[in-house]
Every structure is written in C-alpha cells, then in structure tokens.
Amino acid sequence: MIRDDIKAATTTAMKAKDSARLGALRLISAALKNKDIELRTGTPPADDDVLVADVLTKMAKQRRESIEMYVTGNRPELADAERAELGVIEGFMPQQMAAGEAMAVIRGLVEELGASSVKDMGKVMAALRERFAGQIDMSSASAMVKTALSS
Structure with a gap:
C-alpha cells in the first residue's frame, strides 16, 4: 500500500535527518489525514490506493501551478523548493499511462x-x-x- 510506503519513507528520512524530504512527507501525511477526516461522514472508497493517488495527484497539480507562478514572479528559490516537494510526491504516485x-x-x-x-x-x-x-x-x-x- 502507498500509505505504508509513505510511513516507511518518513521514518527513513527522520533517521537520515533529511529535513527537506521529511517536510514533504509530512505534508503528504497531513493531506491524507485531512482527506480521511473529510470522508468520515461519507462513504470511503473501496480501494485506499485510489484515495491516496487522488490526494497525491491534487498535491502534484498544486505544486506545478506554484512552480509556474514562482518562475513568472522571478522567485527561483521558491520554485526550486516546490520542485523538490513535487519530486517527493511524484515518487509515490502510480506510473502514468502513455x-x-x-x-x-x-x-x-x-x-x-x-x-x-x-x-x-x-x-x-x-x-x-x-x-x-x-x-x-x-x-x-x-x-x-x-x-x-x-x-
């Protein structure tokens, strides 16, 4: 499951003291927890990986939009930070179809x-x-x- 992979990666990042990766992983965990809370009143999806993939897809889209805005606004340091987060997020997303x-x-x-x-x-x-x-x-x-x- 993708959630288990995210938890394992979080532990590994903590041990390696990789603060940038750890921050991105914590953002992912927080987004998933928010989605779980949101779904408490509704019916949860049959497959948890579909839910996680949906959350990751939305997060990736947000990062891409932010990168575009930062590049347009001549803020390369912020765009680089968003690219790093996007790389972590895309690492857990399912492979895209051609x-x-x-x-x-x-x-x-x-x-x-x-x-x-x-x-x-x-x-x-x-x-x-x-x-x-x-x-x-x-x-x-x-x-x-x-x-x-x-x-």
Missing part, C-alpha cells in the same frame, strides 16, 4: 459502457476516474474521451 495506452483504455471503456455520444461523457469519465485514478491525467483524458465519443 497517451496511446490511455486512448486504448478509454476506447475500451466506451465500448464496455455502451457510450455513443458526448452526452455519455460523464459516465465514461466517472468510470475512468474510478478505475484509473492517478494513472491518467484527467484533463487530457477529457479531450481523449470527447475524441473517442465523437468518432
């Missing part, structure tokens, strides 16, 4: 769900998010789903 593989998965889902028009896009995206969270970039997947449904 574009061709993602398109094949999307076409398979379209056939499986019997989706025939753009009106069925929500159904396909929900199934995609449920089965492949963290493995496919959802913003690019949206365009691929539109392409698959329009052809």
Whole structure:
C-alpha cells in the first residue's frame, strides 16, 4: 500500500535527518489525514490506493501551478523548493499511462459502457476516474474521451 510506503519513507528520512524530504512527507501525511477526516461522514472508497493517488495527484497539480507562478514572479528559490516537494510526491504516485495506452483504455471503456455520444461523457469519465485514478491525467483524458465519443 502507498500509505505504508509513505510511513516507511518518513521514518527513513527522520533517521537520515533529511529535513527537506521529511517536510514533504509530512505534508503528504497531513493531506491524507485531512482527506480521511473529510470522508468520515461519507462513504470511503473501496480501494485506499485510489484515495491516496487522488490526494497525491491534487498535491502534484498544486505544486506545478506554484512552480509556474514562482518562475513568472522571478522567485527561483521558491520554485526550486516546490520542485523538490513535487519530486517527493511524484515518487509515490502510480506510473502514468502513455497517451496511446490511455486512448486504448478509454476506447475500451466506451465500448464496455455502451457510450455513443458526448452526452455519455460523464459516465465514461466517472468510470475512468474510478478505475484509473492517478494513472491518467484527467484533463487530457477529457479531450481523449470527447475524441473517442465523437468518432
């Protein structure tokens, strides 16, 4: 499980006195704990790794946006700190699918769900998010789903 890997990495970073990595790992742990608290009232997902991948994906997106803003604002030291955190976060994320593989998965889902028009896009995206969270970039997947449904 990804949570166990994060806990083990936190312990290792503490022992190695790697404060930068430890800080990023603690941010990940805090985000996961916040998500767990948020889900207490709702129904938890069937697979914990999907939940963790979702949290990590959101954190990575936030870091990328921050890096872009820091580079634009001529703050390279802050951008470097965000890049270091992003590297730690991406180390625990599932491997991203290549574009061709993602398109094949999307076409398979379209056939499986019997989706025939753009009106069925929500159904396909929900199934995609449920089965492949963290493995496919959802913003690019949206365009691929539109392409698959329009052809």
